[in-house]
Amino acid sequence: MHYVTVEGLAKSYGITPLFENISFHIEEGDKIALVALNGTGKSTLLKILCGKETADAGKVWIHKDVTVVMLEQSSNFNMNQSVLENIFDHEHPILNAIKEYELLTDDDAEPDATLLTASIAKMDELNAWHFDSKVKQILGKLNIHHLDQPVGTLSGGQQKRVALAKVLIDIGFEHKHTLLIMDEPTNHLDVSMIEWLENYLDQENVTLLLVTHDRYFLDSVCNEIMELDNEQLYIYKGNYENYLEKKAAREESDRSSTEKARNLYRKELEWMRKQPKARTTKSKSRQDAFYEVKERAAKRIEQQQLELNVKMTRLGGKILELKKVYKAYGPLQILKGFDYTFKKGERIGVVGKNGVGKSTFLNMLMGTEAADSGKINVGDTVVFGNYSQQGLIVKEDMRVIEFVKNIAENFPLADGTKVSAAQFLQLFLFSPEKQYTYISKLSGGEKRRLHLLSILFRNPNFLILDEPTNDLDLPTLSILEDFLQAYQGCIVIVSHDRYFMDKLVDHLFVFEGDGEVRDFPGNYSQYREWEKDQEKLKTIPEPVAPKPLETEAPAAPKGRKMSFKEKRELELLEKEIGSLEQEKKLLETQLAEGTLPYDQLQKASNRIGEIMQLLDDKGMRWLELSELFS
Helix, strand or coil: CEEEEEEEEEEEECCEEEEEEEEEEEECCCEEEEECCCCCCHHHHHHHHCCCCCCCEEEEEECCCCEEEEECCCCCCCCCCEHHHHHCCCCCHHHHHHHHHHHHCCCCCCCCHHHHHHHHHHHHHHCCHHHHHHHHHHHHHCCCCCCCCEHHHCCHHHHHHHHHHHHHHHHCCCCCCEEEEEECCCCCCCHHHHHHHHHHHHHCCCEEEEECCCHHHHHHHCCEEEEEECCEEEEEECCHHHHHHHHHHHHHHHHHHHHHHHHHHHHHHHHHHHCCCCCCHHHHHHHHHHHHHHHHHCCCCCCCCCCCCECCCCCCCCCEEEEEEEEEECCEEEEEEEEEECCCCCEEEEEECCCCCHHHHHHHHHCCCCCCEEEEEECCCCCEEEECCCCCCCCCCCEHHHHHHHHCCEEEECCCCEEEHHHHHHHCCCCCCHHHCEHHHCCHHHHHHHHHHHHHHCCCCEEEEECCCCCCCHHHHHHHHHHHHHCCCEEEEECCCHHHHHHHCCEEEEEEECCEEEEECCCHHHHHHHHHHHHHHHHCCCCCCCCCCCCCCCCCCCCCCCCHHHHHHHHHHHHHHHHHHHHHHHHHHHHHHCCCCHHHHHHHHHHHHHHHHHHHHHHHHHHHHHHHHC
């Protein structure tokens, strides 16, 4: 089914064009990634598609049966309402029934029997249990609990996860044909959540257009890449690796064409200067062609060839040493007797679930937070460069070039030469025109890029990067990775971007909770493989020791009491698993008979795949509840 047609779309802000005369199509089942520099119109294009912005020219046609659902970078919540009220914010009998049931059973207290009986009856009548199960899965995987909590009391990361849950619930509810638009969906998600979201979007029959900086996520989810570059749109079928290859070939072709046009332009310019003032028809046509050649010759090919061999402040023999360091916030233990001595050129990734104290650890390294006990000794030659999640802080609005020149006029290189502030800005994709833009006029991603640049321009020898990839575009990430690979100082990185971590770090500090920190010798992908192997080992049953002749009766295991909600979930799981098994058996029989028409055959085959995944998920949840309370 054809979902969207875009023809001749154009958009400018003032005299600055974002894109000009772009056209593309979206078909059912397409999963498309939109790639571009920050500030070149990615978010604007997404908003035009969902009707929140208007184009200057061109047409957008969306099929009348298609519902467009968008996850924006910033969410418009009612801060005084609860999580549940914001998620189920539109009227529908099934949504109302689920909201009522979830409110009654949200805590461990025994609900009012009369209200609960009526709520269960309504759920049965509307056949809402299957959808309620999907809602529970989404909320659980995104670590969203305490549904009666006002959204205004949540952190920015928690609010982003609530917004994502709302969108996923919306697309799973009654909309048969949905175009899901997502702007940086992986921001504020830990890696286990990102991996779950990859699988969820892959299994769901959803048509997707997204902007993301997470290249592993992009590679796993998308089958097409659209790039906005120099106001034009380029479309590449296939994965991220194929996109890089095809883009490199296109740029090489563009360079060759531009060079030919410049040679022709020089010849034509010489001819134009020699022309007499009287114009013949023949010379007039050649003059018209001259202006076309001039336009092609003037085309700029953005290719950064400036390589920075950085001249750093020399690191002495003593860099940073932690001895028997303890740190806790109330019951939350962050470090428990942590020991480590940093060596020259180390690249360490810091990973762990949200809330285990990774940012606190970084603050302790820089001395902005004190340890409860133990010693943190910093070498005299260490110059920290701290890229925090707080973002760029500017006392008064100024132009980009002025902001950088206030730090320093030049950046010193190892060979004794210097790079000017303007050249350094160009390396990080701030064109000469953009350098004279006021900071307040930059996009969110451009401000993040400028913040990062300002940290590096101060020439530190110990970099601490807290989620540096959030809101950065892929071209900037590539330049940052090249810069950091050539960097000779120490680097400590907290990031959920697996591609970025794999490319840069030598080993990991894994915050496992309760103050335990594991020093893992490898990158993030290697750690995830090791972690999965450890999970498999746990499932292997231990050998059973022979029973002695006389034993006392074993004590009954002391599990916590099952809440009403959990009892009800266990009962429903048993019914749902039974129903799914029956449906699977029926479909297998129909497929074996070979009498179904082709379209029904395809649907039956797809449905069996969905059922098997549902059986796996529900079976695992049934085992969790059974073992927890047995």
